[in-house]
Amino acid sequence: MGALNYLTVENASIDADFVQFCASHGIFSVEDFLVHDVYVLVASAEKLSNSDRLKQGINQMLSIIETWHQPWVSGQVLLEDREQNKHCLSTGCKSFDMLLQGGLRVGHVTEFVGPSSSGKTQVCFQVASNVAIKLGSVVFIDSGNSFSPTRIKQIVTRISGSVETWVHGILQQAMRNIECHAVFDVYALLNVLQQLKSSLESQAGYKVRLIIVDSVSSLIAPILGGSNAQGHALIASVGYLLKKLADRHNIAVLVTNHMVSGEGGTLKPALGESWKNIPHVRLQFSRDHATNIYGVYILKHPYMASGGSANFTIP
Known part of the structure; x- marks a missing residue:
């Protein structure tokens, strides 16, 4: 809201x-x-x-x-919308796509959680590059100066092949398809999302396939604490806008979140109870530093049992 x-x-x-x-x-x-x-x-x-x-x-x-307030919608209408519009976007990583039965689902908010250096941002780059090459526009909302056009170029070049003229054309198109916004507080994030909502509703032909927020926790965590009602209201506002954009405009939304210590020192996703029910899909990342192999584990998914996992490498 x-x-x-x-x-x-x-x-x-x-x-x-x-x-x-x-x-x-x-x-x-x-x-x-x-x-x-x-x-x-x-x-x-x-x-x-x-x-x-x-x-x-x-x-x-x-x-x-x-x-x-949303009008009543029949189950048949919802089924038709699901079958026609709510498909999956390939991440460009085979093991990821196999685990998620196709990739990131359009209309859903997917969350990557994990400690620092567990691969969250790198997979965001991989997904953004793959979508920008094959499908269209990506909005990358960067809260920590982590966006790397050089890394995007490396991934696009690897995906595209080895013919230099071919790669150059694809690279230019992919870079044009990625729209990056640097934001440093939750109010700037809300402003970008509101502007995006207005553009999608008012500009004929303007279409976004993927929205990435890396990271949502760095923007929201500073305003939380105790019974801070404003902080929890802002969480609800961010979650509502992301879900609305995903569902109304058939967009896959991807956000990253860090982890904090819970009871007994066990790591858990940050942002607490106010946030945990907002993502439709929650995936936890890990990394074996000795072998440089990354792991992803399903914490929550509306269509799959939790506990599924896959390993992958980041070239």
């Missing part, structure tokens, strides 16, 4: 005064508004000199939320 600031552009009643009024009641996002008592909010607005304007903003918020 998102922060209230993003609604000021297209909704006249939701202006800076209304956003400030909501902030004074601890409301920073649509999710915050949903859990707040509207009657208490209206009563508070009536005590202020600009009460009529504020109540218009409250009504506008209720109207927006109402339009976001």
Whole structure:
């Protein structure tokens, strides 16, 4: 759904005064508004000199939320959409594709979790390169200056073959197909996702096949802690937007997440309970540094039992 600031552009009643009024009641996002008592909010607005304007903003918020409610859809329609649009995108790695029965599923948010140097970003480069060569546009959202065009070039060259003129043409096309955004906080991430949503809805012919966020945890973890309601609301906003983009526009979404110590020192995915139910698919990475062989393990998948695994190498 998102922060209230993003609604000021297209909704006249939701202006800076209304956003400030909501902030004074601890409301920073649509999710915050949903859990707040509207009657208490209206009563508070009536005590202020600009009460009529504020109540218009409250009504506008209720109207927006109402339009976001999804209509009832029959099982037949859902089945047809699944069979026609929700196919898999090959990762370009045979063992990966075999484990996932085809690759990354369109319409799903897939999460790579694992410790540092376990191969998450390298596989993101592999998937981005493969999709950019064979299928079309990739949006790569980079939160840690990890995007490497040189590494993309190496992967594209390896996939394409050895004929120099052929490789050059494919490389140029692949690099044009990858749109990279550097973001350094969760608000910038939400802004990019909102802009992407607007472009997909308003620009005829604009299509994205894959969205990568590397890494989502580096953006969200700094705002969490204790009972920070705003942090958890922002998590919900990010998750909602990613899922909506994936489902509405038939996009495969891939995010990376690091691991933290749990009970007894056991490693577990970061971002806690607020995040864990957002990804449809959760895959855990590992690496044997002695042999340089990487492993991937299914933690969660809507169509497969957890526990499946595969090994792979990164050339």
